[in-house]
Amino acid sequence: MIELQGVTKTYRKGRVEVPALRGVDLCIEEGEHVALVGPSGAGKSTLLYLIGLMEEPTSGSVRLFGEETARLTDAERSRLRGRTIGFVFQAFNLVPQLKAWQNVALPLHYQRRPRREQRERALAMLERVGLADRAEHYPSELSGGEEQRVAIARAMVIEPRLILADEPTGNLDRASGRVVLELLETAVEGGATLVIVTHDPEVAARAGRVVRVVDGRVA
Amino acid sequence: MAARVRGLQAAVALVSTALTAALLLVGLAAYQHGQAELASLMQVVGRDVLLLERDWSRRGVIVTPDFEVDLAEFARSLDGFERLALLAGGGKSPNRFSYYSKLVTPEYFSVRRYPLAEGRAFSMGERAAVVGHDHANLLGRRIEVFGYEVEVVGVLAPLSERGGPDLYADGTVFVPYDLMGLTVPMEAYLEFASEDALQAARPLLERWLAERKYPYMVQPLANLYGLELRRRLREVLGGALLWGLLAVLLAAATNLSAYSLARALERIRELGIRRAVGASAADLRREMLAASLFWAAAGLLLGFGLASGLSRWFAGETGLDASPTFLSVAGVGLGLVLLTLASAHPAARWAAARPPAEALRGAAASLPRRRLGLAFAGLALALAAFGAQLGISHSAQVHARRMVGEISNRTAIYTSFLFLGRHSLTDPRGTIPLKHADYTALLNSPLAERLERTAYVENYRLHEFAEPGSNLRVFVRAFEGPYLELAGPRLLLGRWPEPGSGEVALGRRLAEYLFQDLERALGQRVKALGRQWTVVGVYASAEQDAPGAPSDDQILLPRQELRRTLPGARAEILVERKPGASERVFDEVARFLTERHPEPGFRPVEPLVRDDLEPPVRAVMDRLAAAYRMLALVMLALAVAGITAQAMVDTEKRFRELGIRRALGATRGRLFYELLAPMAAGALLSGVAGALAGAGAAYAVVRAHEVTWAFSWVAVVAVVLAAPLLAALAAALPAWRAVRRPPAEAMRME
Known part of the structure; x- marks a missing residue:
């Protein structure tokens, strides 16, 4: 389902080139629950972003759902991302000007779904994550745990085949973190693939497979 | 702080868009009303009459x-x-x-x-x-x-x-x-x-x-109607308004672009989130461009109000109706939509093209530099308008001097000519034929004590030189007293004629016409008033006939040469009041001269002063300069506000760094200087660019109106120096507030 071969990624900071990934080969099967672990700066988030089509590799091949992503145009990448991949970030990344339900509905908006459908599906998803009563609230009116649950609702509203979570519990207390993990695992039970970047051994332990990233390589 | 910066930037963008809308509205409406007026005039006078007019270039037939x-x-x-x-x-x-x-x-x-x-x-x-x-x-x-x-x-x-x-x-x-x-x-x-x-x-x-x-020429009579209206439309729409409009259009585009970039920078993470949930670059671009249309709507609304006031002033100044019409509002609305889309497009394109991951990290390294560049571009534009205004005013002065000569504002002229600038053809009364006896009587009257200098000049129309097509109106001006000082012709070559030696000075245009080369004119003999004269000098003065002033197609000679007044003379008296003497003395002289001619059928003698002699071109240039002055000031204010906003953003982003520097021993004065210096340096470059652009614009405007181009060093230096001064002033307040913040507090800021 996800196949990375010889993937490198180098960032340029002024005149200096900073390698983030140095040749990654990785294969993740459909329905897997994979934890990416490793020290800070090892390249875990970069790997996650490459899988999520959020940026392009410097070299190597990323195949997603059997498709070579290098051949895709920006619009095709966006469509693929919007319809099949759900993102959950450590910093939640909700749009502050939008209400909770509008944040959840955002991927549907870009799929050009009718406004009524957007609202109905968003509200239903908020109900599933236990936030039906917070639908009309703005992110600034929610707690950290609630914000992350809204973010999970947003990731799951499209019924994704792949969920990419970048330290989803990093900014949360233990109880809220557990709720968030349970929600993500529910999605896996529904057939989705979950790739989760974490520093937390407990979170990693709940994954079906742990992939260790060190110094830009899969160890 | 961020809200204040955004407010300032939004205000700058809104005002410049509204200004553009207002000028566009006035211009379009004036054009539309002008065309409608022409059409209705043609309905009245008809388009079915052919005019045969005597062709005076074939005078001999x-x-x-x-x-x-x-x-x-x-x-x-x-x-x-x-x-x-x-x-x-x-x-x-x-x-x-x-x-x-x-x-x-x-x-x-x-x-x-x-x-x-x-x-x-x-x-x-x-x-x-x-x-x-x-x-x-x-x-x-x-x-x-x-x-x-x-x-x-x-x-x-x-x-x-x-x-x-x-x-x-x-x-x-x-x-x-x-x-x-x-x-x-x-x-x-x-x-x-x-x-x-x-x-x-x-x-x-x-x-x-x-x-x-x-010897007759043929043309449809309708062609002669509306010429004045067409000239005014061309002058105003093609002149002040077009150039001013170009300036504000550029300024509005710059300010809108700067605002769009600033917004893109603020929203870059949010845009990254949208990309993460499936928005394509095209989706974001579309959304940002659609949001920019707000400026078109707000600019049109505010511009409409501004145009309503402006059109009243415009009608008073130009006589052209410019009240907004439905069509002009629709046209301007469309124009503003295009302007805002074009201005917002670079920022939208840039922001949408960021890789989603980069946008999520909030990276936008080159944006602040671009924004600063745009703020300086705004300053350069404003300074260009300012410089153009100075250049145009200067050229207008020089041109007016060339057209009507240099008459001081302490001088009055009393003329025997009918001067349509002041007199009406409707009045059947004649102009008093002033005589040399009037002049001597004035010199012997108590009024002479309040006059510094007086001169007398007799004018004789010559037909000898007026060949077909020459377009010359040659007069001999026989003067007495300090006429040359009072009327102000400049000697270009040779010397002024001496009494008693049969000498004359020729105006530049006449000398060129008769001898092709000014140098060759000296020493030549010319025939006028029935005798030969030697040319000893060539002068430059007014190009247009005006009472009192010699023009460039005339001949000057001392009146003593004539010994007596010859038939056909039309006399003029020039007086200069003493410094401190009231202007009322001019009216008293006029009354004195009138009372010497009690015969009925004459209108009283009137003093003509410098303002009466202003040719229309001067009035047009003055109006143009006034319009530019207003525009330039508004644009300068917008540019200063833009730089202030930029300085606020810059200092805000550097709070932490400034705190660290303070902690390491930097004084407030040193940091203040470090914040202002790059602004002033960048602005100096803007000043140079603005001065060049302003000189170019002034040159284009001046040439488009066929006016004398006069390079103004004052304008260039003023523009170049104004730039760093304005930038430093604009940046001073935010910089001072930043350096006054206690180091510990500054270091805690993100």
Whole structure:
């Protein structure tokens, strides 16, 4: 389902080139629950972003759902991302000007779904994550745990085949973190693939497979 | 702070967009009203009359009264011909009581669409007159025209508002064409059944005139109407408004671009989130462009209000109606949509093209630099407008000096000429023919004590030099007293003529016309007033005829050479009041001169001062400069606000860094200097760019109006120096607030 071969990624900071990934080969099967672990700066988030089509590799091949992503145009990448991949970030990344339900509905908006459908599906998803009563609230009116649950609702509203979570519990207390993990695992039970970047051994332990990233390589 | 910066940037973008909208609205509306006025004028005067006008470049060709018979016969052979009207002679004697009169056939009134307000038209052979509306009080009275007594039998409706060839109709007395016996037409009017018939007849008539060698030119009468309106439209729309509009358009585009970039920077993470949930770059671009349309709507709304006020001022200044119309509002709305889309597009494209991961991290390294660049571009534009304004004002001054000469504001001129700048053709009274005796009487009067200097000049019209097509109006000016100092001609070559030696000085244009080369003129002999003169100098002065001032196609000589006043002299007296003497002395001199001529039929002598002699070009340039001054000030204010906003953003982003520097021992003064120095340096470059662009714009405007180009160092230096000063001023407050923050507090800020 996800196949990375010889993937490198180098960032340029002024005149200096900073390698983030140095040749990654990785294969993740459909329905897997994979934890990416490793020290800070090892390249875990970069790997996650490459899988999520959020940026392009410097070299190597990323195949997603059997498709070579290098051949895709920006619009095709966006469509693929919007319809099949759900993102959950450590910093939640909700749009502050939008209400909770509008944040959840955002991927549907870009799929050009009718406004009524957007609202109905968003509200239903908020109900599933236990936030039906917070639908009309703005992110600034929610707690950290609630914000992350809204973010999970947003990731799951499209019924994704792949969920990419970048330290989803990093900014949360233990109880809220557990709720968030349970929600993500529910999605896996529904057939989705979950790739989760974490520093937390407990979170990693709940994954079906742990992939260790060190110094830009899969160890 | 962020909200304040955003507010400032939004205000700058909104004001510049509204200003653009207002100017566009005024321009479009003025054009539309102008066209409508022209169309309605054409409906009134008709498009079916051909005018045959005497061609004065073929002065030597003699026309006999047979022409009229020939013409009538030929006209009858033309398809669609309906009527023929003739006009002969006409005019006014300036130094006696006389009506401005024209000899016309009875058909003239209907062909020219001159409706009668009262009475009736005359018939040929009748001793009768029809008068323009200004002379309505003459109806039923007997008056003298060209030495013949005629009865006023009709009064025309008001016509001068039509402009063009009807400008003086209200002040004219029309008498029968044959009042003075046989004559030849100066103008003939052929009316046709339709414009198509006119167009078909025109080439036939031209061929007929050429074959018979009759010295007449042909053109549709309608072509002469609306010329003034078209000139004003061209002057105002193609001049002040167009250039001003270009300037504000650029400024608005710059400010909108700067605002769009600032917004993109603020929203970059949010845009990254949207990309993460499936928005494509095209989706984001579309959304950002759609959001920018708010500026078009807000700018149009505010601009509409501004234009309503501006159009009143504009109408007062130019006489052109410019109140917004539906079409102009729609056109401007569309224009603003295009402007905002074009301005927002670079930022939208840039932001949408960021890789989603980079956008999520909030990376936008080059954006602040771009934003600063745009702020400086705004400053450069404003300074360019400012520099252009200075350059145009300077050129206008130089040009006005060239056109009417240099008369000081302590000088007054009393003239025997009819000066249409002040006098009306409607007034039948003559201008008092001033004499040398008047001048000597003034010198011997108590008024002389309040006058610093006085001069007397006699003018003689010469026809010797006025060859066909030369366009020269050659006068000899025989002067007495310090005329050269008071009237201000500049000696270009040689010296001024000395009395008693048969010497003259020639105006530059006349010298060039007679001898091609100014140098060659010196020492040449010219014939004037029945004797030979030696050219000893060439001078430059006014290009236009104006009372008192010598112009460049004239001859100057000391009056002592003539010994006495010759026939045909028209005299002028120039006086300069003493410093501190009231301007009332000018009126007292006028009264003194008037009282010396108690005969009836003269209007009182009036003093003409410098402002009276201003040619229209000066007024136009002054208006232009005033419009630019206003625009330049607004643009400068916008640029300063833009730089202030930029400085606020910059300092805000550097709070932490400034705290660290303070912690490491930097003084407030040092940090203040470090914040201001790059602003001032960047602004200096903007100043240089602005000065160059301003000089270029001023040159283009000045040349487009065929005005003398005068390079102004003052303008260039002022613009270059103003830039760093303005930038430093704009950045000073935010910088000072930043460096005053306690280091510990600054270091805690993110």
